[in-house]
Amino acid sequence: MSSETLMPDSVLIGLDWGTSNRRAYRFGADGGILEKRADAGGILAVPANGWADSLAGLVGDWLTAAPDAPVLLSGMVGSRQGWAEAPYLACPAGPAALAGALWPVPMPDGRRLAIVPGLTCVDVDGVPDVMRGEETEILGSFDPSQAEAMVVLPGTHSKWVAMHGGLVTGFATFLTGELYAAVRGHTILGRLMPAADAAGTGDEIGDPVAFALGVQRALDGEGRLLHRLFSVRTEGLFDHLASASLPDYLAGLLIGAEVSEACKSGPVRAGTAVTVVAGTALRARYAAALELVGLCPRIAAPDGAARGLWRIAAAAGFTGTPGTGPVPCRG
Amino acid sequence: MSSETLMPDSVLIGLDWGTSNRRAYRFGADGGILEKRADAGGILAVPANGWADSLAGLVGDWLTAAPDAPVLLSGMVGSRQGWAEAPYLACPAGPAALAGALWPVPMPDGRRLAIVPGLTCVDVDGVPDVMRGEETEILGSFDPSQAEAMVVLPGTHSKWVAMHGGLVTGFATFLTGELYAAVRGHTILGRLMPAADAAGTGDEIGDPVAFALGVQRALDGEGRLLHRLFSVRTEGLFDHLASASLPDYLAGLLIGAEVSEACKSGPVRAGTAVTVVAGTALRARYAAALELVGLCPRIAAPDGAARGLWRIAAAAGFTGTPGTGPVPCRG
Structure with missing residues (x-):
C-alpha cells in the first residue's frame, strides 16, 4: 500500500x-x-x-x-x-x-x-x-450561532465560562473535583465510604436519589458548605444513607455548591442554556444538577x-x- | 514520706x-x-x-x-x-x-x-x-452568669454552640480544620506552599495581612468557597502573595467561611460575645476572624x-x- x-x-x-x-x-x-x-x-x-x-x-x-x-x-x-x-x-x-x-x-x-x-x-x-x-x-x-452562551467544563478545576459574540468575556474556576478527591481520600468522611469509586467511573449516577439530596441541600444551605460537608458523616452515622450512597451524596453537595456559586456570581439565570463539556460520569451528574436548579444542560459533542x-x-x-x-x- | x-x-x-x-x-x-x-x-x-x-x-x-x-x-x-x-x-x-x-x-x-x-x-x-x-x-x-452564650471550639471539626440558661440548645459542626489539612496536603494549592506548617504551630499568625485578606474575601464572597479556594493558586501564580504567606491566606479563607456560615445559620449577631475554646495557634486566628466580622472573642480558661x-x-x-x-x- x-x-x-x-x-x-x-x-x-x-x-x-x-x-x-x-x-x-x-x-x-x-x-x-x-x-x-x-x-x-x-x-x-x-x-x-x-x-x-x-x-x-x-x-x-x-x-x-x-x-x-x-x-x-x-x-x-x-x-x-x-x-x-x-x-x-x-x-x-x-x-x-x-x-x-x-x-x-x-x-x-x-x-x-x-x-x-x-x-x-x-x-x-x-x-x-x-x-x-x-x-x-x-x-x-459552543454553538457559534448563539450571541450569548454559558459553557461549563467540569473536572478537577471546573470552569464556568461566559461567551458573548464568539468571545470569552469572563470565567470562574471552582475547586470541585480536586476537593472531592481530597475529602474522599483524606478526611474522616471518606472512611465511611467503599474504597473503590465505582460511582465515579460509570456512565450512570450510582444512587441518583442520594446525589439529588446532596444537590438540594447545597442549594438550600445558602453556601454553608463547611457545615453541610459534616452531614456526610452524620447521615452515615445514623444510617440515613448507605455507605455505598455516600460518594454520590458528597458529589451532590459539592456539585450543588458549585452550581449555586456560579449562579450567584454571574449571568446565569433560570432557563439559561448551559453547554456541558465532560466525559460520561461527570456529564450525567452535571446535567442532573443543572436541571435541579432550573438551567438547561446541553451536552457538547x-x-x-x-x-x-x-x-x-x-x-x-x-x-x-x-x-x-x-x-x-x-x- | x-x-x-x-x-x-x-x-x-x-x-x-x-x-x-x-x-x-x-x-x-x-x-x-x-x-x-x-x-x-x-x-x-x-x-x-x-x-x-x-x-x-x-x-x-x-x-x-x-x-x-x-x-x-x-x-x-x-x-x-x-x-x-x-x-x-x-x-x-x-x-x-x-x-x-x-x-x-x-x-x-x-x-x-x-x-x-x-x-x-x-x-x-x-x-x-x-x-x-x-x-x-x-x-x-462558658460563663454560667450569662443567660445566653455562644461558644466556639475550633479544630478538625469546629463546633459553634448556642447556650441558653446553662443548657446547650443547639450547635453546628464545620469541617474547617480537616479541610485545611486535606487541601494543603493533597491538592495543587498545597504545592505552592512551604512543606512544613510553621504557621500552624506558633502562637502568632505568620502573616496577619494575608490571613485577614483571606477572611475578608471569604466574607465578601457570599459563601462562594469552591471558587475562592482557587484564588490561593492564582494569587501565588501571579506573585501577589509569597509562598510562605499562602497557608495563612488559605486559613483565612476557611476560617472566614466558617464564621460567615455560622453567622448566617443562627443566633450570632454583631456585638455578640463568643467564647473561644482553643490552643494558642487557633486562638489567635479565630480571635482575629471574629473581630473582623464584628463579634467579640473571649478566650476560655x-x-x-x-x-x-x-x-x-x-x-x-x-x-x-x-x-x-x-x-x-x-x-
Whole structure:
C-alpha cells in the first residue's frame, strides 16, 4: 500500500497537551479529523529538553508524512512547567485574539510550531483567575450561532465560562473535583465510604436519589458548605444513607455548591442554556444538577479541543486559508 | 514520706479521652485539680478488651491511692469504637441531663465508672449533627452568669454552640480544620506552599495581612468557597502573595467561611460575645476572624474539660455532694 492510501494529506497537526495526558489530531484540508491518538505523555512525563522527542514519540509518523504541516499545541504544555511559557491573554478574547498571541517555538527543521496561550480575567473583587487548554476546548464546543452562551467544563478545576459574540468575556474556576478527591481520600468522611469509586467511573449516577439530596441541600444551605460537608458523616452515622450512597451524596453537595456559586456570581439565570463539556460520569451528574436548579444542560459533542485547535489555526492562517475566522461547529 | 503527703485524697478521677490523645485529672473535695496528666493513648491506641489496662497505664497509681473515687470519662471513648457506646442525648441538655444519662461501665472491683454521652441536634433542614467530648468542655468553659452564650471550639471539626440558661440548645459542626489539612496536603494549592506548617504551630499568625485578606474575601464572597479556594493558586501564580504567606491566606479563607456560615445559620449577631475554646495557634486566628466580622472573642480558661467533668460529676452525685447542680466556674 502507498503511504497516500494509509495517510491522506494532513494540513495541520494539533495536540491538547495536558498535565497527565495528551490527545493528538491530524486534520484534512476541510478541518475534518483524519486520525486521532492519545497517551499518558502529559507534561509531567516529559524529561528536561525532551519535548521534541516526546512529540515525535506520539506523532512521529504524522510529522514525517506531512513535513510542511504546522503543529499547534494547547494546554499545560504552554505553562511554566511546559515546553515554553505562553503568557496568559486577558479576556475578552476569541479565536482572532488567541491566533494573534500564539507563542512560536523555533524548530530545527523550520516547521511552524506554536502554543495557544491561556486566558486570564479578574473578578469584581479584583481576584485573578486563569485557564490553560480550556480556552481551546470552549471555542470548539459552543454553538457559534448563539450571541450569548454559558459553557461549563467540569473536572478537577471546573470552569464556568461566559461567551458573548464568539468571545470569552469572563470565567470562574471552582475547586470541585480536586476537593472531592481530597475529602474522599483524606478526611474522616471518606472512611465511611467503599474504597473503590465505582460511582465515579460509570456512565450512570450510582444512587441518583442520594446525589439529588446532596444537590438540594447545597442549594438550600445558602453556601454553608463547611457545615453541610459534616452531614456526610452524620447521615452515615445514623444510617440515613448507605455507605455505598455516600460518594454520590458528597458529589451532590459539592456539585450543588458549585452550581449555586456560579449562579450567584454571574449571568446565569433560570432557563439559561448551559453547554456541558465532560466525559460520561461527570456529564450525567452535571446535567442532573443543572436541571435541579432550573438551567438547561446541553451536552457538547466530543473532540471540542480538536475543533478549537482548528478554529484558532484557521484564524492564524495555519490551515492554508489565512485568517478567515471561526469555521462552523462540526459537532 | 507517707502516701498522704505525696497524694492528697482524690474524690474524683476524670478523663477527656479522645481519638488520638487523652488528658486525665484528679480532683480534691472542692473540685480543685490536684494533678493532671496527658498521653497519646487515644482510643485508636487501645487494643480490644484492653480498656481497663489502658486506663491503669495512665492513672494506675491514682486508682490504687483512692480505691473509692469514681471515674468519669468523656470523649470518643463513648463512641462505637470506644470502651462502651453511650447513646447520644438530644438537645437541649445541660449538666443535669448529662448526669442523668451517664453510661455506667461495670468494673470487676466494684468501682463506679461512667461515660458522659455525646449530644445530638437536628437543624432546620432536618439534618442531624453530633458532638462527643465537646459537651463536657463547653460546660466547663462558658460563663454560667450569662443567660445566653455562644461558644466556639475550633479544630478538625469546629463546633459553634448556642447556650441558653446553662443548657446547650443547639450547635453546628464545620469541617474547617480537616479541610485545611486535606487541601494543603493533597491538592495543587498545597504545592505552592512551604512543606512544613510553621504557621500552624506558633502562637502568632505568620502573616496577619494575608490571613485577614483571606477572611475578608471569604466574607465578601457570599459563601462562594469552591471558587475562592482557587484564588490561593492564582494569587501565588501571579506573585501577589509569597509562598510562605499562602497557608495563612488559605486559613483565612476557611476560617472566614466558617464564621460567615455560622453567622448566617443562627443566633450570632454583631456585638455578640463568643467564647473561644482553643490552643494558642487557633486562638489567635479565630480571635482575629471574629473581630473582623464584628463579634467579640473571649478566650476560655484552660482545662475546660476538667471543669466540665467536675460539674457533671457533681450533678450525678459522684463527688460526695449529691445532685447540687453546676459548681462555680473556676476559670
